[in-house]
């Protein structure tokens with residue numbers, strides 16, 4: 302079993318680092334200081350930490366106001382509220398004005414667990430992808446969450462970063478390269494491409510192991526940046542592998558799967574399957590129970606691979 | 619930095635302000651007749667307050683819209699673009715002829731303010747209930763930096779029905795942001811009728827006071843009173859100030875005054891001519907003034 306750590310801790314640690322290196326970074330929170338792990342920053346930089354109370358809409362727009370005078374505001378709340386409750390604020394004030402606001406959406410995905418559907422954000426990808434000027438990063442583990450947060454400070458304009466609640470397997474290391482907007486091939490292979498983000502990257506790596514045991518070489522792509530999407534890497538994967546399975550801890554419509562399909566159908570159409578939450582709300586349960594019940598396991602990726610490989614043409618082109 | 623280093627570039631006297639307010643009202647009617655769509659009543663009613671702001675109160679440099687030492691203002695009620703754009707044009711942010719392309723495909727003046735298109739617009743707006751939150755963030759950050767700027771949120775009465783407006787009011791009171799001033803276009807009118815009939819907000823000043831603000835009520839057409847309220851707001855320490863400017867929608871046009879049907883429509887060419895006659899000019903005269911500047 303790999304080491305387990307929380308992506309939200311990567312966010313929190315990175316904010317404290319940013320606090321030390323960049324005096325413009327400020328952090329806003331909506332009464333969730335510990336659970337979104339901005340507490341590290343709060344302790345070290347109380348003067349640049351702003352408690353906004355349970356008022357997410359005001360927090361979003363206040364961050365916009367801070368960005369206007371050169372601050373780099375990171376705000377943090379649960380993704381369910383960041384992406385849904387403040388959507389109008391994000392659309393009109395942040396995105397239409399193209400402001401330098403960084404949104405940390407914690408508690409994304411079904412793995413949020415016992416709190417149930419209200420707190421399991423599974424719509425942020427489709428929402429954020431549809432907004433002009435918005436960028437979207439979905440880190441796969443602690444290290445990547447840290448790097449994504451540092452990168453977000455350097456990328457101009459609105460950025461949404463999604464974090465989870467639970468400890469998740471660490472699949473990268475502190476030195477694994479992270480380039481905003483560029484997917485990362487974690488495992489080479491030419492029979493099929495497994496494209497994943499977030500915790501599903503680990504599941505995809507497991508699935509690739511299983512497939513390898515059957516003589517199928519799966520390429521595993523960690524697509525941490527959903528927008529802007531890495532068209533070159535995806536097109537090459539379609540050309541070279543001829544079949545794609547996407548895997549995400551998110552609703553099936555409009556998320557990673559849709560994003561990859563939009564690239565693939567235009568540049569090199571190949572059969573695809575989608576591992577995602579099948580258009581339904583979550584529920585209470587342990588993260589483990591839920592990941593299994595909602596079909597977000599390595600075995601689900603393997604099943605999808607079997608299905609798509611049957612439809613794979615003999616030769617691409 | 620001294621206030622005097624970063625004052626208003628015009629600082630008109632009372633006669634100058636009166637004359638500018640008249641010119642601005644002529645601009646509003648003219649650009650709306652030309653655009654054939656847009657909001658008339660609110661902008662006309664807010665013209666006196668806006669004139670005091672742009673030609674007496676606010677520190678800015680029209681040739682350098684992002685001048686770091688500027689005051690900052692946010693038209694939270696985005697729909698009043700005619701007054702916003704007229705003030706920016708009259709103040710010199712862009713040529714007045716641009717007003718004649720308001721709401722047109724090849725113009726830079728969008729129906730609702732777009733900061734990426736129009737110099738002098740800090741943030742895009744048009745969805746009500748956000749400007750005060752933006753102003754809160756800017757005021758908070760400015761205080762953090764020890765910057766002397768003042769931040770103005772220009773809000774409508776109707777948008778005080780938005781919960782997010784009260785989130786911002788609560789936060790600004792909590793954090794004692796005395797560099798923040800909200801000015802409300804308190805015309806008691808919204809789209810569906812009188813505010814008090816639609817969703818009452820009275821007692822307005824008391825609400826603000828109970829959220830720990832300094833509240834000043836003023837006749838929004840009385841220029842000396844408006845300037846005095848702005849002075850009081852600046853002098854008030856330890857609290858943000860709201861100026862509830864009692865205005866008359868459509869002021870002073872006889873057939874527009876206090877009629878909520880003028881919220882969101884432009885005058886027809888005939889109505890425009892009548893209104894401009896009441897303002898002492900004609901469409902031909904005023905549109906050519908705009909086009910030649």
Ligand SMILES: Cc1ncc(C[n+]2csc(CCOP(=O)(O)OP(=O)(O)O)c2C)c(N)n1
Nearest residue numbers: 660744745746774775776777807808809881
């Ligand atoms: C969030 C939001 N809801 C609805 C509207 C549509 N709308 C535009 S103006 C307005 C209300 C008008 O009242 P007020 O803001 O007081 O402006 P006035 O009529 O005085 O100009 C509404 C409901 C909007 N622009 N934004």
